Amino acid sequence: MRYLPLTDGDRSAMLDTIGVSAIDDLFVDVPESARFDGAFDLPDHMAEFEVERRMAALASRNVTTGDVPSFLGAGAYRHHVPASVDHLVQRGEFLTSYTPYQPEISQGTLQALFEFQTMVALITGMDVANASMYDGATSCAEAVLMARRITRRNKAVISGSVHPHYSAVTETQAKYVDIEIDIREPDLDGGEDLAGAIDDGTACVVVQNPGVFGHVRDLSSLAEACHAAGALLVVVVTEAVSLGAVKSPGEMGADIVVAEGQSLGNPQGFGGPHVGLFATRDKYVRQMPGRLAGETEDADGRRGWVLTLSTREQHIRREKATSNICTNSGLCALAFTIHLSLLGEDGFRNLAMLNHARASQLADRLSALGGVEVLPDAFFNEFAVRLAKPAAGVVDTLATRGVLAGVPGARLFGAGNGVDDILLVAASELTREDDMQALCDGLSEVLA
Amino acid sequence: MANRKYTEDHEWVEVDGDSGVIGISEYAQEQLGDVVFVELPEVGKVLDRGDEAAVVESVKAAAEVYAPVSGEVVEVNDDLNGDPSLVNSDPFGDGWFAKLKLSDADELDELMDEDGYKKFVEGLG
Amino acid sequence: MNHSRDLSRNRPAAASADPETVHGHRGLQLEEPLLFEIDNPGATGVDLPAPGEFTSRLGTMERRGGIGLPSVSEPEVVRHFTRLSQKNYAIDMGTYPLGSCTMKHNPRLNEKMARLPGFAAAHPLQPESTVQGALELIDGVAGWLKELTGMPAIAMSPGAGAHGELCGVMAIRAALDDREGGPTTRRRILVPDSAHGTNPATAAVCGFAVDAIPSDGRGRVDVKAFADKLDDDVAGIMITNPNTCGLFEPDMVEIAELIHEAGGYFYCDGANFNAIVGRVRPGDLGIDCMHINLHKTFSTPHGGGGPGAGPVVLSDALAPFAPVPWVVHGEDGFALVEHADDAGDAKPFGRLKGFHGQMGMFIRAYAYMLSHGRDGLRQVAEDAVLNANYVMARLSDVMTPSFEGPCMHECLFDDRFLKDTGVSTLDFAKAMLDEGYHPMTMYFPLVVHGAMLIEPTETESKRSLDDFIAVMRDLVARAKDGDAEAFAAAPTTTPRRRLDETAAARSPVLRWTPEDRTAEAAE
Structure with missing residues (x-):
């Protein structure tokens, strides 16, 4: 085992020093009924590359905000990390x-x-x-x-x-x-x-x-x-x-x-x-x-x-x-x-204004679509829109088309709580023209 | 101080007429080490004997100070907010905590006097 | 504002034996001011494009005036934090025998896996169909933990050990309320006097009174004293096993039977699961819930104080009350239950955290589990216990072990061996710093005087243990030789010597302020 430095030779020398003959002698306080000697329904140890392969396979089954245009926010945001x-x-x-x-x-x-x-x-x-x-x-x-x-x-x-x-x-x-x-x-x-x-x-x-x-x-x-x-x-x-x-x-x-x-x-x-x-x-x-x-x-x-x-x-x-x-x-x-140290005073303000600018541009575009109403007048980089259709379905449909359109109100508040037609849309410094276009195209089609 | 009385938790009360000033003993401040903060009761609060009257904190410990006698808090030692070390340097004087208007003078009889407390502390080894 | 660099505060006062250098540096020990003191307005470490045309939607709500953040370029930031890092001790540098903290090696594979874009860039509120791999991973970690503990259910969201305790005790509270059809009349939680401080603090924030159970002369829960406290006012018991004295509680099964007979539940603090993983399933001991610190047993890094993760395994009795969210596996793949309304027959007591828990820690723990496998994890426990017993065996003739062995993954000494030397446990620990070691846990548990709790972990080699033992033996000899003054002065070679904690607490300075600097400049 690559993370365990003791060799069998070390182990037996150490047991000698302790004055016991086997490792089991150190677990004597465990009641017999609780000493587990069965086989767990789990795999044995793996090489580093085997673990990596397994983990990469899981990761590859996610389509994430790095892969497709994303407008998700609601408490977790995609920003560039230097x-x-x-x-x-x-x-x-x-x-x-x-x-x-x-x-x-x-x-x-x-x-x-x-x-x-x-x-x-x-x-x-x-x-x-x-x-x-x-x-x-x-x-x-x-x-x-x-x-x-x-x-x-x-x-x-x-x-x-x-x-x-x-x-x-x-x-x-x-x-x-x-x-x-x-x-x-x-x-x-x-x-x-x-x-x-x-x-x-x-x-x-x-x-x-x-x-x-x-x-x-x-x-x-x-x-x-x-x-x-x-x-x-x-x-x-x-x-x-x-x-x-x-x-x-x-x-x-x-x-x-x-x-x-x-x-x-x-x-x-x-x-x-x-x-x-x-x-x-x-x-x-x-x-x-x-x-x-x-x-x-x-x-x-x-x-x-x-x-x-x-x-x-x-x-x-x-x-x-x-x-x-x-x-x-x-x-x-x-x-x-x-x-925040890297950003500094000006960088932090500029990053914030860049986020606001992208959201403002996005709101302008979305307001122009039929069936989409931007709710807040004053906002930062995220805002709610009211859709002509239930938002959860719209989001699911757009996901199949490779756009992560935002967070449906019902996802946060539960269905049937008066927010089923609400979609939260966020932009950041990473939001591009193309991304906005993809969202607008998708919404136009789904809401038509 | 003939009229200073002590509890087994190392609080003292010094009586003057119908009011009493309370604090912690020399032994208690030594045990606590450098006092860094004292949380004092609010003026007007009515305490029963044994109620938490204050909290005294050192770097690594916090100890509750219990009212040695019952009464209403009529004054607190605001100097402790600026200089909590007074509890260490002068526990029976400038390091006092609060002044109570006593509600039951008979309670004093159940406390230790100077000699009694001295023997009690010696007994703690 | 004056932006010149003033490094004078990093230089020692005249009384120090250290050679005085211009900026206070001592060879590779480089002094570093606060970022605010190297502020250079106009500099930046990030380049951003211009925003282009847009209509501001902020109006009068736009922030005006300076914020006060320092401005520095990237090379200065990298150097600043690199220099700071070099003032820290770390597992990567040496033995870190901090009892009850399980400072084992943190494999870098785990870090690499957590940074796979498929995990790192996943948003928690994506449609479930787009995050099947992430949900499968949570389900996978949950499955391993249930299997290893022999428990039927698990709540994954708690953010650390204490948060897991909160989860477990809230589940107990919810189960009691449910059974009694209203707020439970049971008011007390029993907690051994040797417990970690989080246990009584947790019981209190769940609305219970704490009733301490004494330890017996062997460092275990006094079962008779425990049994005497049982009545229909007792909601449950919280026991750390192996306990904070480094000992397995041999009467766990009996304690479980007694608490259940009395109508209460059994919380097991799993902080020390590392000692028994793969060898003992806590479920076989009769417990109702146990948190598992992924940042201890499952090697996710401590990071200077977090983040951790504290999933809680639950018995059938408590499972219905687990907090949202959780992962379910149906015909359409994996899905999340995020609202009580969608929970079916379950009666979740609420929600403990935003989103779904410490995913980044789940990924690291899963990589660790897969790397070790069931065979490797059992070896982990055995080597951890072997290492601790080896240290105990080789130090017991010169130090004073508090209880008879064998111990589990950590061994407890007290300060009797320092009697009449004038050296305290604290002094002894500070002398270890000069020898290049992080000290063991000191003055905890509270049940012995001047406690020294040593947990080597399984990732220490025999050679590193022998080196550690040699240092400890030498320090003991020096203490017994009457070198108390040197101990009281230690450490002398560390980036800082002993710090004045009294001054820090009496007039707290918890942030940098420009006024400070102005006042100093005037001096």
Whole structure:
């Protein structure tokens, strides 16, 4: 076995040193009834090229966003990831290290996390960010739990603009800890009244911007309404690139911002691993979940970094911790940081505007088609269209013609929830003229 | 301090008329090490004896501080927010936590006095 | 703004014995400022085409004003992160005996497979007909895990071990609620005092009170103490097996019978599955659910703190409550169940994650499973256990093992051997850094004093173990020779010496701010 260094000679010498005659003598604590000596219904070991062949065969059975024109988004986006990002994250010193609990020999990971936290705070317009969560949806759930800790109230209003996976994860995490979750109807026109849903028991209002149907909204007055009622405003961002073009949640008065960071540095990867961003105001930092890297000095007075404020975490507070999270998305956060470093101030803004431009051009083209209505007036790189036919069928038909047309509303919200004729369409810097033409041609034909 | 009384969890209360100042003992601060943060109760909160009154954190530990006696919180030591190390440097003085308006003075009789607490700590080895 | 580079903070203070160099570099140990400190407005590491004609749809919602991101070219970014990487210890560099973390070799084939465009470029919401290979792979990993654990069902979506715990305990909660026709009246989850901190934290976020069970004198769950706690208020028990003392819990079957008789469920923390994979099917022990850290047993890289994956195998009793989504195999091939409405008779307790789970980790784990096969996986467990027992055997005369062996995949020592030396477990660990080793897990589990938990894993050769043992023996000798001061000063040769964690926590600096630099420039 290529990954196992011990030879039979080593094994018997080591058993001698231990003072036992056979490996079975080391498993004596296992009850006899549980010692498995049968044959698993599984194959024996394989050569590297055999594994590769098998895996490649599986991969080849997928027709992906790299093969055909794709307009899929809804929380996972296709962007170009510079080659140096993947090179750097595959350096063994990053890839094969553990959580930086020994700071003297983990300064690389710690400094990168400090840079990550700073970048997340900057793009969201907030004071402080943690070292990442599993993904945007779990960040959203953690934000609601945090709002409860801060306000000591137990109701959360979730806007109809929020991605259904995010609201479902939040509802699931809330259900056994007595938090009442009020999920609003899908907000197709971007005009729901959230301020009216706040009362003196509301811990927070959760709203997504751009919304799941694409609407970009000014949340300033909603923030004021929340604060006037003693509630927090939680803003969800599922497309991190939007933060380069759209007014930041921090600027509009958000108290907690949670986001999906996949768009920067990370592949769509059939849905994971992605990286949850989590940012808030300084005054709430001790109520945050997750790890935090902080600056300090070493015994020689050199600047360095450590994991800090750990008393919030499970390994110290156990059942009184702010969250049970331990392992998070470190390497994805690193990829995010490297990609954003490469982009820099101008690159990030230009990338965002390029995305917006492609979506705007696409909307112009789609608006000109019969049977297609673009819903939002203001959007970033994704928007909902209402089709003259059920969207799921249209998408399936176009898939057979080699176009991944977008995400049907029913795929996200379930069928029969008032969104069956809704299709979410996303563009990015990778969307070409030809791709747009292929979508328009396909839709014209299918809807005719 | 004849009127300072102690619990077996190393909290102290120093009584003055119908109010009492609470904190943690020299022994407790030594056990905790460098204190980095103190979460204080809200003024106006009514505590029963044994309720969690505060949380005191060092780098690697967090300990609950329980109310040694029952009462309403009338004042907290805001200086600890800026300088939590006061708990280490002066646990019986500037490192105090909160002032309570006592609701049951009889509870004091169940606490240890200075000598009793000294012997208790010695017994912990 | 002043964009000049100030490297002075990387230089040691005058008191240090290190030679002072101009920029603080020490040979190949290269100092590196924050990216924000090498900001060079106008530079970029990415070229983008002009957008062409378009109508802005953002109006007043367009972001104005500077964001504050640093601007750097590609060569500078590559050098920056390369230099940072060189300040990290890693499995690729040496033995990483961090107990309960299973720091085994991470095969690069797995990385290559995860990057196949057919996987990496697949969008999670593509029509199912276009992602049959991806769905088959998830089904394949699920099948292996069920077969290896002897369990009938699995939930694949949890994002890491603690998330898997959440999944398992929520399934228990849902099953109890279902049985009782409303919120369960059972309030307590029993957790041994030796448990990882995530166990009590998980029980708490599922609305249960935590009741600690003491360990017996042999480092195992005290079955009598456990049995005494059983009543109709107990929802379940969470036991790590092999446990955090590195020992197999011999009474698992009895514990399972007792908890079931009492009407509760049995959660097994599978963090240490590496010790028994291929030799013991946890299902044969009578458990109801167990999470499997793919980033431990199945070699997906830890990546400096994730991402991981924590699928949870489930008994027939808990299977109906598994969260969405899951993969089904029908006449038209593979499909996903993503909504409770489509779940048939199942009663999913909800959803734990966006999309379908940590696909990238499934791919890596599958490559690992296929590489080892059923024969290789059994060998993995045997070699992991052999390595740990070898280390224990060769250190037991100079260090103090906490419990009698044999151990499983990790061996636990406490600090009795350091008594009267003036050297603490922490000092001892820091001295290991100077010797070129990542320390073992320290001060965990909490059930012994000054714990040192050593997990070598199966991917260490006998030679590397012998080297490690030689270092440990030498350090013990030095400690016993009264060299406490040197231990207290360690490490001295690492990129940074001991860091002031108190200062970091008292006034937290959690991000770079331009103000800092302005203030410093004024000094």
